[in-house]
Amino acid sequence: MAGVKDYLNGKVSANREQIEYHVKEILKLIGENVEREGLLETPARVTRMYEEIFAGYDVDPREVLGVTFDEQHEELVIVRDIVYYSQCEHHMAPFFGKAHIGYIPSGKIAGLSKLARLVEAVTRKLQVQERITSQLADIMNDALHPNGVMVVVEGEHLCMCARGVKKSGSKTVTSAVRGEFVTNAALRSEFLSLLKQ
Numbered sequence: 382m383a384g385v386k387d388y389l390n391g392k393v394s395a396n397r398e399q400i401e402y403h404v405k406e407i408l409k410l411i412g413e414n415v416e417r418e419g420l421l422e423t424p425a426r427v428t429r430m431y432e433e434i435f436a437g438y439d440v441d442p443r444e445v446l447g448v449t450f451d452e453q454h455e456e457l458v459i460v461r462d463i464v465y466y467s468q469c470e471h472h473m474a475p476f477f478g479k480a481h482i483g484y485i486p487s488g489k490i491a492g493l494s495k496l497a498r499l500v501e502a503v504t505r506k507l508q509v510q511e512r513i514t515s516q517l518a519d520i521m522n523d524a525l526h527p528n529g530v531m532v533v534v535e536g537e538h539l540c541m542c543a544r545g546v547k548k549s550g551s552k553t554v555t556s557a558v559r560g561e562f563v564t565n566a567a568l569r570s571e572f573l574s575l576l577k578q
């Protein structure tokens with residue numbers, strides 16, 4: 382998986398000074414003393430954190446699946462339990478969980494790590510869970526032209542636990558299907574049962 386060095390020179394890095402300045406201003410506005418020792422480095426730390434959690438702005442997720450292999454395997458392939466961390470676009474609060482991607486190739490397969498990289502590319506930005514789910518399905522569909530794609534994403538949203546309705550432990554599950562999965566209920570069930578193993 383990408384290391385922090387991969388995030389340098391991205392959009393956050395290019396705007397580092399400005400971001401640090403505005404983080405400091407927010408600290409002042411919430412009533413903090415920005416001169417106290419514990420906070421001196423905080424604007425710079427927050428900016429470095431943004432380089433990681435917003436690294437997706439610097440990646441074209443479609444390019445992630447640029448390398449594929451010709452292979453006549455036309456059975457279900459699933460990469461499950463791909464852990465992701467994203468930020469909800471309504472509150473800029475983290476949400477996180479696991480993404481599961483399944484597809485039935487039609488002459489082309491993707492490197493397995495590329496599916497995990499694809500999840501990184503679409504989640505490391507401000508998002509909603511539904512859009513993550515449909516983007517994963519659409520990008521897989523466009524890049525591999527498979528017989529079918531199914532994506533399930535599970536997420537726990539801090540904006541629902543730490544604030545607002547305060548329902549910790551609730552999970553949101555979203556799914557998207559393309560191709561054969563749309564019409565074939567048995568295939569959807571096979572995918573879901575393989576997620577439970």
Ligand SMILES: Nc1nc2c(ncn2[C@@H]2O[C@H](COP(=O)(O)OP(=O)(O)OP(=O)(O)O)[C@@H](O)[C@H]2O)c(=O)[nH]1
Pocket residue numbers: 469470471508509510511538540541545546
């Ligand atoms: N559909 C969807 N909603 C999300 C996601 N992340 C956060 N939200 C919701 O975005 C909504 C924003 O609603 P608003 O009424 O504008 O904001 P709010 O007053 O802070 O809402 P509460 O969270 O209910 O206090 C909330 O219901 C959140 O739960 C997501 O990934 N998908």
Ligand SMILES: [Zn+2]
Pocket residue numbers: 469470471472473474538540541
């Ligand atoms: Zn939210």
